[in-house]
Amino acid sequence: MTISSFHPTPRTLMGPGPSDVSPRVLSALGRPTIGHLDPEFIGMMDEVKELLQYAFQTKNEFTIAVSAPGSAGMETCFVNLVEAGETVIVCVNGVFGMRMVENVERLGATAIVVSDEWGKPVDPKKVTQAFIDHPEAKFLAFVHAETSTGALSDAKTLCQIAQQHDALTIVDAVTSLGGVELRVDDWGIDAIYAGSQKCLSCVPGISPVSFGPRAIEKLNNRSSKIPSWFLDQTLVMGYWSGKGKRSYHHTAPVNSLYALHESLLMLQNEGLENAWARHKTQHEALKAGLKDLGIEFIVDEAHRLPQLNTVLIPDGVDDAAVRNTLLQEFNLEIGAGLGVFAGKAWRIGLMGYAARSENVALCLAALKSVLK
Amino acid sequence: MTISSFHPTPRTLMGPGPSDVSPRVLSALGRPTIGHLDPEFIGMMDEVKELLQYAFQTKNEFTIAVSAPGSAGMETCFVNLVEAGETVIVCVNGVFGMRMVENVERLGATAIVVSDEWGKPVDPKKVTQAFIDHPEAKFLAFVHAETSTGALSDAKTLCQIAQQHDALTIVDAVTSLGGVELRVDDWGIDAIYAGSQKCLSCVPGISPVSFGPRAIEKLNNRSSKIPSWFLDQTLVMGYWSGKGKRSYHHTAPVNSLYALHESLLMLQNEGLENAWARHKTQHEALKAGLKDLGIEFIVDEAHRLPQLNTVLIPDGVDDAAVRNTLLQEFNLEIGAGLGVFAGKAWRIGLMGYAARSENVALCLAALKSVLK
Numbered sequence: 001m002t003i004s005s006f007h008p009t010p011r012t013l014m015g016p017g018p019s020d021v022s023p024r025v026l027s028a029l030g031r032p033t034i035g036h037l038d039p040e041f042i043g044m045m046d047e048v049k050e051l052l053q054y055a056f057q058t059k060n061e062f063t064i065a066v067s068a069p070g071s072a073g074m075e076t077c078f079v080n081l082v083e084a085g086e087t088v089i090v091c092v093n094g095v096f097g098m099r100m101v102e103n104v105e106r107l108g109a110t111a112i113v114v115s116d117e118w119g120k121p122v123d124p125k126k127v128t129q130a131f132i133d134h135p136e137a138k139f140l141a142f143v144h145a146e147t148s149t150g151a152l153s154d155a156k157t158l159c160q161i162a163q164q165h166d167a168l169t170i171v172d173a174v175t176s177l178g179g180v181e182l183r184v185d186d187w188g189i190d191a192i193y194a195g196s197q198k199c200l201s202c203v204p205g206i207s208p209v210s211f212g213p214r215a216i217e218k219l220n221n222r223s224s225k226i227p228s229w230f231l232d233q234t235l236v237m238g239y240w241s242g243k244g245k246r247s248y249h250h251t252a253p254v255n256s257l258y259a260l261h262e263s264l265l266m267l268q269n270e271g272l273e274n275a276w277a278r279h280k281t282q283h284e285a286l287k288a289g290l291k292d293l294g295i296e297f298i299v300d301e302a303h304r305l306p307q308l309n310t311v312l313i314p315d316g317v318d319d320a321a322v323r324n325t326l327l328q329e330f331n332l333e334i335g336a337g338l339g340v341f342a343g344k345a346w347r348i349g350l351m352g353y354a355a356r357s358e359n360v361a362l363c364l365a366a367l368k369s370v371l372k
Numbered sequence: 373m374t375i376s377s378f379h380p381t382p383r384t385l386m387g388p389g390p391s392d393v394s395p396r397v398l399s400a401l402g403r404p405t406i407g408h409l410d411p412e413f414i415g416m417m418d419e420v421k422e423l424l425q426y427a428f429q430t431k432n433e434f435t436i437a438v439s440a441p442g443s444a445g446m447e448t449c450f451v452n453l454v455e456a457g458e459t460v461i462v463c464v465n466g467v468f469g470m471r472m473v474e475n476v477e478r479l480g481a482t483a484i485v486v487s488d489e490w491g492k493p494v495d496p497k498k499v500t501q502a503f504i505d506h507p508e509a510k511f512l513a514f515v516h517a518e519t520s521t522g523a524l525s526d527a528k529t530l531c532q533i534a535q536q537h538d539a540l541t542i543v544d545a546v547t548s549l550g551g552v553e554l555r556v557d558d559w560g561i562d563a564i565y566a567g568s569q570k571c572l573s574c575v576p577g578i579s580p581v582s583f584g585p586r587a588i589e590k591l592n593n594r595s596s597k598i599p600s601w602f603l604d605q606t607l608v609m610g611y612w613s614g615k616g617k618r619s620y621h622h623t624a625p626v627n628s629l630y631a632l633h634e635s636l637l638m639l640q641n642e643g644l645e646n647a648w649a650r651h652k653t654q655h656e657a658l659k660a661g662l663k664d665l666g667i668e669f670i671v672d673e674a675h676r677l678p679q680l681n682t683v684l685i686p687d688g689v690d691d692a693a694v695r696n697t698l699l700q701e702f703n704l705e706i707g708a709g710l711g712v713f714a715g716k717a718w719r720i721g722l723m724g725y726a727a728r729s730e731n732v733a734l735c736l737a738a739l740k741s742v743l744k
Binding site: 003004005006007008009010011013015017018020021024026027028029030031032033034035036038039040041044047050051067068069070071072074075079099102103105106107195197203204205225226227228229230248249250251252253254255256258259261262265268327333338 | 375376377378379380381382383385387389390392393396398399400401402403404405406407408410411412413416419422423439440441442443444446447451471474475477478479567569575576577597598599600601602620621622623624625626627628630631633634637640699705710
């Protein structure tokens with residue numbers, strides 16, 4: 001087989017991620033690689049930190065980008081904070097809550113699972129009960145915006161419950177950051193991770209993470225060594241620390257950080273509240289159009305993510321055939337269902353740069369054409 | 373502080389990595405992002421695997437790119453293969469051997485350290501003795517090309533010793549892949565990891581990894597669960613498996629893989645032996661010029677890496693000032709010493725796309741100008 005240079009067909013990305021990456025971000029990505037210890041690069045990292053603090057609405061000094069995808073961001077939070085033998089209350093209402101349980105158990109810790117139906121938000125009453133039943137729990141872990149179902153949970157209330165029980169919170173904001181209201185400091189979130197390739201519309205492969213003072217205190221007072229060297233944030237801190245000499249840990253993904261810088265800058269220029277409002281507006285337009293096509297949402301209106309629309313595949317429609325036609329004829333990607341929704345749902349993303357009128361118009365017109 | 377788009381000053385990268393990235397690779401990197409489950413992307417991943425098999429000189433079916441830097445590639449090998457309570461002979465002749473020890477110990481396994489002086493290769497006699505003293509050792513781990521010292525160890529002989537003692541080999545090829553002779557199958561290497569940003573001259577952030585049949589057998593017969601979810605290669609296998617349906621594990625760093633594809637294609641087009649010869653030729657030119665400047669190598673000629681030239685900083689020369697002048701006046705980056713060589717050595721890289729006559733000429737002229 002002779003291999004030649006790869007030229008992907010440009011697509012419109014309206015699945016659960018990666019989302020459309022803007023030309024501005026792709027242009028930043030392709031700029032000349034410089035050294036990861038170059039003063040210019042270090043200055044840019046300081047700006048990335050400041051821009052991430054804005055996006056997360058936090059003053060946390062330890063606000064960085066893990067040099068790996070969102071699933072490594074998740075593992076970063078668990079492996080640094082949770083020790084073998086400790087108890088974590090984990091809310092499961094989709095795939096990513098289940099993954100949190102995996103993380104906890106692989107560390108030799110105990111996961112107390114609070115289950116909610118897929119497509120529903122986490123029920124705060126069940127979480128309160130779990131703390132009453134398990135006073136030994138030191139952590140509450142939950143997914144803010146479940147990418148597998150399109151449901152939004154009430155992070156503010158869940159964090160209040162954790163605080164009442166003196167537990168630290170670990171929050172998955174992979175799909176929420178930049179798409180819906182998220183206030184790390186106001187809500188008292190202790191540790192949070194996100195993805196680059198959802199509502200930030202940056203390329204996949206890096207994961208914003210922030211630890212608050214209580215998380216840092218827990219990290220600094222561990223009784224055991226962090227099992228992972230690569231994700232040991234006590235080492236990474238020296239690399240992402242403020243001005244002055246940086247200690248070498250690993251070689252940062254230089255070009256991906258150019259792209260993250262640009263995507264965060266676009267978010268700052270737009271304004272966080274404006275970005276949230278834009279996602280909402282485009283979601284309303286999509287919703288109206290889907291209703292005309294007779295397509296129904298899975299999640300109740302009150303807990304629906306504007307950036308990830310999970311809808312039932314109409315009866316008699318061939319899931320894979322429709323998605324394949326959308327891709328081949330319209331260069332439009334929408335997402336398949338995941339887990340219990342496989343074959344039953346589509347996930348239509350309106351994330352970041354993809355939350356635009358032309359995308360909504362294309363998606364509705366293409367669906368109408370294919371389903372007619 | 374008002375933040376604006378980041379436009380790095382183009383540099384010539386002749387440190388220990390990242391190395392110069394060619395315009396072809398940067399162009400591939402900036403192509404439109406498509407979905408990680410898009411058939412076009414999956415086809416490209418199959419090509420990446422085939423190109424990596426060529427670069428590693430292996431038929432190993434499990435030959436992939438870990439979605440994180442080389443240090444995660446290292447951890448991938450250890451966390452999947454080594455279990456708590458097992459014994460690993462680790463050769464330490466620089467920073468990266470020490471990091472291997474960290475990996476082993478954080479897994480609850482025992483590291484038997486075979487030490488050699490920094491700048492020297494691993495001594496095979498000591499390794500044989502370590503196996504005699506520790507018949508319980510199941511693994512031999514060593515660094516093929518020590519990035520911190522510029523020394524090349526005899527991987528072929530070390531693998532033979534391991535095989536004689538029925539031990540698996542874990543080999544760090546971060547700096548060797550593409551720069552010097554490396555033959556995974558002929559030498560019987562069981563598990564190997566490399567970096568994207570050394571002699572492949574791809575952007576940093578991904579790590580080629582290959583497991584041979586004995587490593588796969590060990591992985592499939594573990595008695596304990598793999599401590600890391602993100603690096604669990606039994607899950608990743610389903611994602612990188614051949615044709616047909618891929619199981620979702622994480623979102624691949626799509627654009628970085630475009631770049632890796634292009635850089636591996638350039639290597640295949642040039643031919644592996646030709647690339648090794650080019651590194652040697654440019655090294656000889658650099659060596660001759662450095663001799664004229666009175667600059668001496670640290671590593672004996674027989675074990676010197678052509679792609680990473682570690683030289684003594686001449687007496688009375690201000691390390692940081694010289695490197696700073698090279699960077700600010702000539703846009704030329706050379707590397708500082710690491711570990712015991714900090715402040716005593718420079719590391720001049722001739723890696724991948726950086727191993728060109730114009731780079732050698734610039735480096736020698738700039739050094740001459742600064743040191744005069």
